[in-house]
Amino acid sequence: MGGSSGERKKLKLLAVTACPTGIAHTYMAAEKLSQAAESLGIEMKVETQGSIGAENVLTDNDVREADGIIIAADKDVDRGRFVGKRVLSVGVSEGISRPEQLIEQVRSAPVHGGGGGGGSAEAASTGGGGGKERSLAYKALMNGVSYMIPFVVVGGLLIAISLALGGDATSKGYVIPEGTFWAHVNAIGVIGFTLMVPILSGYIAYAIGDRPALVPGMIGGWIANTGELYDSKAGAGFIGAIVTGFLAGYLVLWIKKVKVPKFVQPIMPIIVIPIVATTALGLFFIYVIGKPISWVFEHLTDWLSGMTGTSAILLGAILGLMIAFDMGGPVNKTAFLFGTGLIATGNQTVMGMCAAAIPVMPLGQGLATLIRRRLYSEQERETGMAALFMGLFGISEGAIPFAAARPAQVIPANMLGGAVAGAIAGMASVEDAVPHGGPIVAVLGAVGGVPMFFLAIAVGTVVTALTTVTLVDISERKRRGRPADGVPGGPEPVLAGVGVGAGSGAVGSGASAAPPKAVGSEASAAPQKAPVTSAPAAAAPVASPEAASPEEDEVLSGYLTEQTVKVRLDSADKDSAIREMANLLAATGKVNDVEELVRTALRREAQGTTGLGEEIAIPHAKTDAVTSPVVGFARSAEGIEWGALDGTKAKLVFMISVPEAAAGDEHLRILALLSRKLMDTGFRERLEAAPDEAAVLEVLREVR
Numbered sequence: 085m086g087g088s089s090g091e092r093k094k095l096k097l098l099a100v101t102a103c104p105t106g107i108a109h110t111y112m113a114a115e116k117l118s119q120a121a122e123s124l125g126i127e128m129k130v131e132t133q134g135s136i137g138a139e140n141v142l143t144d145n146d147v148r149e150a151d152g153i154i155i156a157a158d159k160d161v162d163r164g165r166f167v168g169k170r171v172l173s174v175g176v177s178e179g180i181s182r183p184e185q186l187i188e189q190v191r192s193a194p195v196h197g198g199g200g201g202g203g204s205a206e207a208a209s210t211g212g213g214g215g216k217e218r219s220l221a222y223k224a225l226m227n228g229v230s231y232m233i234p235f236v237v238v239g240g241l242l243i244a245i246s247l248a249l250g251g252d253a254t255s256k257g258y259v260i261p262e263g264t265f266w267a268h269v270n271a272i273g274v275i276g277f278t279l280m281v282p283i284l285s286g287y288i289a290y291a292i293g294d295r296p297a298l299v300p301g302m303i304g305g306w307i308a309n310t311g312e313l314y315d316s317k318a319g320a321g322f323i324g325a326i327v328t329g330f331l332a333g334y335l336v337l338w339i340k341k342v343k344v345p346k347f348v349q350p351i352m353p354i355i356v357i358p359i360v361a362t363t364a365l366g367l368f369f370i371y372v373i374g375k376p377i378s379w380v381f382e383h384l385t386d387w388l389s390g391m392t393g394t395s396a397i398l399l400g401a402i403l404g405l406m407i408a409f410d411m412g413g414p415v416n417k418t419a420f421l422f423g424t425g426l427i428a429t430g431n432q433t434v435m436g437m438c439a440a441a442i443p444v445m446p447l448g449q450g451l452a453t454l455i456r457r458r459l460y461s462e463q464e465r466e467t468g469m470a471a472l473f474m475g476l477f478g479i480s481e482g483a484i485p486f487a488a489a490r491p492a493q494v495i496p497a498n499m500l501g502g503a504v505a506g507a508i509a510g511m512a513s514v515e516d517a518v519p520h521g522g523p524i525v526a527v528l529g530a531v532g533g534v535p536m537f538f539l540a541i542a543v544g545t546v547v548t549a550l551t552t553v554t555l556v557d558i559s560e561r562k563r564r565g566r567p568a569d570g571v572p573g574g575p576e577p578v579l580a581g582v583g584v585g586a587g588s589g590a591v592g593s594g595a596s597a598a599p600p601k602a603v604g605s606e607a608s609a610a611p612q613k614a615p616v617t618s619a620p621a622a623a624a625p626v627a628s629p630e631a632a633s634p635e636e637d638e639v640l641s642g643y644l645t646e647q648t649v650k651v652r653l654d655s656a657d658k659d660s661a662i663r664e665m666a667n668l669l670a671a672t673g674k675v676n677d678v679e680e681l682v683r684t685a686l687r688r689e690a691q692g693t694t695g696l697g698e699e700i701a702i703p704h705a706k707t708d709a710v711t712s713p714v715v716g717f718a719r720s721a722e723g724i725e726w727g728a729l730d731g732t733k734a735k736l737v738f739m740i741s742v743p744e745a746a747a748g749d750e751h752l753r754i755l756a757l758l759s760r761k762l763m764d765t766g767f768r769e770r771l772e773a774a775p776d777e778a779a780v781l782e783v784l785r786e787v788r
Contacts, residue, residue, distance in 0.1 A: 095126045097190060098142055098150045102157040103176045107759065111756050112696060113156045113179030115763035120183035128187075132756075133161065152190040154179070163196050171196040177729050180697060180763075198294050221292075221330070228288035228329055228717035231490045232280050237470040237486055239276025244477035246270035248524065275761055277481060281309040284488065285332070292333025293340070293361075296353045298359075300361035304328030311414070314374020317421065321413030322484050324377070328369060335361050336504060346641075377414050383670025384418040396433065400510025401503040403434070404441035404544070408502030409495065411445060411480045411487065411593035424519035436514035436531065439478070441502040442539040446475035446482030447499050447541070448548025449494065456553040475545075478522025486552075493559060497551035505544025514535035639784045640754055643715040643740075649777040649784075650718035653737065661724050662686060663704055665739040670714045680709035681741060693724030700762050701734035705741045713742040717780065719772065736762070736771060761787045 085310030101113040114130040121128035131142045135550030142165065147153075152170040155161050156179025163171055172186060172193040180187065194561050250266025252259055259268045282305035289301025307313055320327070348356070406419035420442075423435035453460045453468030460468065467485055480535070487494045515532035516525055523541065526534045639645070649666055655661040666681045675681055684705040688694065695701045701724070716739045723733025742755050761767055767786060774780040 095151050095191075096149055097121060097126055097128045097130060097152050097154065097187065098146055099130040099154040099179070100133065100142070100157060100161050101130060101176060101179055102161055109158075109176045109180065109696065109759075111759035112698075112763050113176050113183075115760045116180050116183045117154065117156065117186070119763065120187055122182065124187060126187060133157070152193060153196075154186050154190050156180075156186070166196045169196055170194065177697075181730060186278075186675060223292035223332060224330070225292035225326065228284040228286070228326070228595060229485050231287040231466055232284040232488070235276045235280040235283055235484050236481060237467065238271045239278075239280060240474040240479045242269055242273030242276065242483050244274060244474055244479055247477055254369050278309075280481070280484070281319075281322060281325040282306040284322060287331040288326065288329025288685045289336070292330070293336030296340075296355075296357040297333045297361065299358040300365050301329050301332040302363050304332050304365045307366050308373075311374075311377070314370050314378055314606075316374065316378035316414060318444035318788060319413070320373075320377050321410050321416070323410050323413050323486055324369075324373075326488065327373070328365060331368070332361060335365060356390070359367075380418075382412055384415065388422045390420070396510035396513065397433070397507045398510075400437040400440075400506035400508070402506070403437045403510075404502035404504065404506025405499045407438055407441040407480070407506070408445050408498040411484055411498075416480070420519070423516075427517065427519060432515035432517055432532070433510070433513050435516040435519060436537070437506040437509045439521035439525055439531070440505040440509035440514060440515040441538055441544065442478050442480050443475040443523065443541055444501045444505045444548055445480050445487075445498040446471040448533065449483045449486040449552065450475060451545055451549035452552040452556075455549060459553060459556050465589040476522060477524045478520050480521075485672055490556065494552055494553035497548050497555060500551050501544040501546075501548025504547045505540045508540035508543060509537060512540070514540065526602065531781060557629050598666040639781060640715050640757065640787060641713075642764035643713045643754065644717060644781075644784060645672070646781050648714060648716035649780050650716070651774070651777060651780060653718045653724070655720075656722070656724065658689065658701075658724055658726055658734075659686065661718075661720070661734075661737060662689070662739070664717060665703065665716050665737065666741075668718065669710070669714050669739065669741055672714055674711050674714045675709060675741070677709040681705055681707060684709065685739070685741075693727035695728030695734055696759070696762075697724035697728040697730035698762065698768070699723060699732045699735040700738075701726040701728070701736070701769075702738045702740065702758060704739065706744055707741065708744045710741045710743050713740075714765070715740050717784065719780075722725070736768065757787050 090725065099114070099117045101117070102109050103109040103113075110132050113131045118128055118130055129142065129146055130140060132139045140183065144165075148163050150169060152172065153166050154178050155163070155171065155173040157173070158176045161173075163173075166384055170190055170193040172190040174186060243338045246260060246269040250260045250264055250270070252261070282302040285305025286298050286302030286309065289297035289304070293301075305325040305328050308328045309321060310317035311317055311319040329566060336357055339360060340352075344352060344356075388403075403423065406415050409415045420438055423438040426432075426434045448467040450470075450472030453465045453471075457465060464486075469484070471482035483494070483498060487498065517532075518525060518530045520530075523538065525531050526537050531537050539602050604716045648668055648671070650664075653661055653664060655711040657662045662685045663678075663682050666675065666678050666685065669675050669681070670678050685703045685705040688705060693701075694703045718737050720733075720735050720737065723735045724737070726734040728734065738758055767783070770783045771780065774783050
């Protein structure tokens, strides 16, 4: 406010860098862009989506204040966060080779309209200051939903098809004869549905706590969905999975902050953290959370039993509310089993109320994606079509992805529509002779009062759809109405995968092809990094716990010593250079099989060159041919052809070797540190000019 005009108009840019392997090029591009911005007097913050975690994550406030965003990536990066902003998308190599031009181009880049992206509904619907934690929670939820969707769709459609083509209506519901082809198809679908809940929980946890959180998240989700473990007739369903996902993710983050001895650090992410978190979360859910769920199930059943003599309309509305609330959770199961139990007594009207409410949620959410398409991403619309199909066969779980993504809008809409459908069915005394719901039961002759049954479903579906789009629209208007957003309009959040450094594309980053990388979490074995920005404070060297300790003389945590430095390589080609570097490392006594180390490094080269350009190569190997992490460095005066993207020969060669069993993400951390620092031209010049091994080591002490 009080600054000069020049200060007020200072350009603020953001960037996201990522490559398929998430290693060196990610950090090289980040460093190059940051350096270019600083030289041009531009403020820039860069988010890296590397294999050791999404670092320096862009917050909602960052995006709100930005004048443009550069995405330098060779994998999917979700752009939903950047609706209404100028976005320039290029390959990661362009971020390395021409950062100044990208900064110039982004000023006139097209404004992203949010076709396939999504924003943070939570951040959008709250007051100002939607910061990192709020954004992280939302993106984590979206990450879990995006990975759950295929299991819902595949499992639900296989169950629906098998019931339609191979099922028979019986007093026990639709039964498929055992041993038949359709029974096997149904069993495959049931597996998909069984995995749906732990997948949701696991990938919520993954997005928060990175790889170490995946196992406790998934096992926690399985426990949440297995009521027998805590004396409940029904599991906690998708709501329980959301709870266990967040508990697992934040528990792992907390454990990561615990300082442990250096020799324990490599096994923390693969042994210690998963075991401790899984055990603690599992026992906590069974003994603390599970008991209330069992209590709710028992007392809801008793309460419903006392209502059988009351108004049929009121009972139908209550059952509809319960059926629609958690779709497979304890509240839903209580209502369903209550109706099922009364069939044997000759009272089929209660099951008729439940049967009318069961398909309303998936049908309503599917209809909503058709009548207000602009509010939904392409993946959501496709999921909506699948939900419509599942709804016809009484599979209420088809609406779970929508409820998990937008609980504040979807669950109330589902409950209202379910209550209307149940009330109409109760008023008309609709009967259902089998414990199943949806139009399929009427088509196969199990329903009494078919016209009113279909009317109840139709009215409930329309109410659900209209309520959903109304609530979403209200949320949308609130988001558009916030002056700080600067966004004239855009879609609500999407279900596509989230950023977590891998690319399935939910809200917040790319998460897909690779397992989704976590949003906003550091890798478990990696120390906290300083932000990659052009601000002076952010330009400080990255410090590891070892660097901050009394061991000030160590280079790369002690993995690189004067013994593993060679000022002049004798080799003239890549294969020979790798062998020469392997022999250099062997002098430390940490290599027990030089030939295997060479073979492993060459196999890595066959997957893609480790020539990074700028006359740099960083071959690396993860193998039990070494007994502990070791790093070597050598120079080549003439340069060695390494297949770098920019065509330069490698004159600065680092070789990183870590053991397979206890590596964790250590080699990725070392790569990240080196890649960033090597983008500093002055550092490279000092490295090239150092006259001997001791001088080289002194320069390398700058890598922190």
